Amino acid sequence: MQVPIKQTIEKVPGGMMVVPLLVGALIATFFPETPKFFGSFTGALFSGSLTILAVFYVCMGASIDFRATPYIVKKGGTLLVVKVGVAVILGVIFGRILGETPVTSGMFAGISTLAIVAAMNDTNGGLYMALMGQYGRPRDVGAYTIMTLESGPFLTMLTLGVAGLSAFPWQALVGAILPLVVGMIIGNLDREMRAFLSRAIPVMIPFFAFALGAGLDLSKVWQAGLLGLGMGVAVVIVTGIPLFLADRITGGTGVAGVAAASTAGNAAAVPAIVAAANPAYAPAAGPATILIAACVVVTAILTPLLTAWVSRKVGPGVDTESEDEVATTAALTPTPRPAGH
Numbered sequence: 269m270q271v272p273i274k275q276t277i278e279k280v281p282g283g284m285m286v287v288p289l290l291v292g293a294l295i296a297t298f299f300p301e302t303p304k305f306f307g308s309f310t311g312a313l314f315s316g317s318l319t320i321l322a323v324f325y326v327c328m329g330a331s332i333d334f335r336a337t338p339y340i341v342k343k344g345g346t347l348l349v350v351k352v353g354v355a356v357i358l359g360v361i362f363g364r365i366l367g368e369t370p371v372t373s374g375m376f377a378g379i380s381t382l383a384i385v386a387a388m389n390d391t392n393g394g395l396y397m398a399l400m401g402q403y404g405r406p407r408d409v410g411a412y413t414i415m416t417l418e419s420g421p422f423l424t425m426l427t428l429g430v431a432g433l434s435a436f437p438w439q440a441l442v443g444a445i446l447p448l449v450v451g452m453i454i455g456n457l458d459r460e461m462r463a464f465l466s467r468a469i470p471v472m473i474p475f476f477a478f479a480l481g482a483g484l485d486l487s488k489v490w491q492a493g494l495l496g497l498g499m500g501v502a503v504v505i506v507t508g509i510p511l512f513l514a515d516r517i518t519g520g521t522g523v524a525g526v527a528a529a530s531t532a533g534n535a536a537a538v539p540a541i542v543a544a545a546n547p548a549y550a551p552a553a554g555p556a557t558i559l560i561a562a563c564v565v566v567t568a569i570l571t572p573l574l575t576a577w578v579s580r581k582v583g584p585g586v587d588t589e590s591e592d593e594v595a596t597t598a599a600l601t602p603t604p605r606p607a608g609h
Contacts (some may be wrong), residue, residue, distance in 0.1 A: 278332040285533030288474040292481025317479035329451020330465035344414025350514040352604040370552040378555030386538040387563045399527040403579040408524040440545040446590040500566020530567035
């Protein structure tokens with residue numbers, strides 16, 4: 269008898285990230301001594317998020333191709349700059365108001381500059397490519413080759429530094445992006461290694477999600493209720509409008525921009541990594557992880573609905589790329605990842 273575990277999990281938006289994270293959080297909340305009780309490899313699963321993420325980013329880097337058509341560079345680069353630019357602006361504004369620490373009371377309890385920047389910075393790649401496959405053009409799918417550079421804590425650390433908050437030593441900044449760069453070099457030197465490492469990307473998502481969840485206390489999750497919903501809506505609106513306009517300016521219909529207005533599942537891992545690099549963010553890391561997980565779910569629901577609506581309003585547009593461009597785009601388009609990414 270077969271039990272459709274994978275199919276059931278994937279019915280949940282960002283399920284491969286969200287469900288294991290919640291399982292880990294439930295165990296940590298109601299059975300907090302479990303890691304110590306079992307120890308060994310079982311205990312390591314509860315505390316190994318950073319190690320698993322390091323391997324995850326090497327594999328992700330291997331999936332990025334250095335080559336790209338001019339259109340893909342222009343479109344992907346524009347969406348990347350706009351998405352990160354919005355996060356920088358918000359980081360500067362809220363950095364002046366909140367600093368490094370989270371709000372500790374009231375209806376905004378748990379919100380922090382770290383949570384806002386990390387939620388805005390990283391696009392859900394699997395969701396973007398799936399939406400572009402349905403509503404966009406082939407070369408718009410390939411634009412995510414460039415946007416993949418959003419992944420990981422590097423840009424969030426850089427944004428927090430630009431915002432004038434606690435700086436990170438150069439070693440921490442280099443260390444945050446080094447696994448991704450190493451993966452990119454390996455993947456571009458050997459296509460077989462790219463294929464080999466890329467296949468591991470979706471496999472590791474539930475494991476680091478579980479380890480992240482094991483560090484959360486669900487007694488505080490209620491704080492992410494309406495606040496988490498509000499943040500998710502804010503990600504779609506605040507990043508969606510400039511991304512829509514940027515897509516139109518670069519010759520698109522605006523659909524690709526709206527499809528990029530989401531939060532990646534692995535963005536929930538960023539607060540823990542940032543806090544490990546700079547303890548000043550430690551108080552904000554736990555609440556930020558919960559809020560970002562909420563943003564993943566909310567944007568995974570709203571972004572497809574808004575993308576479909578915009579597509580009906582503006583139409584798919586006319587794709588005038590040549591056969592050579594189509595072939596190159598197909599070669600450069602990364603393998604679609606689960607929407608949890």
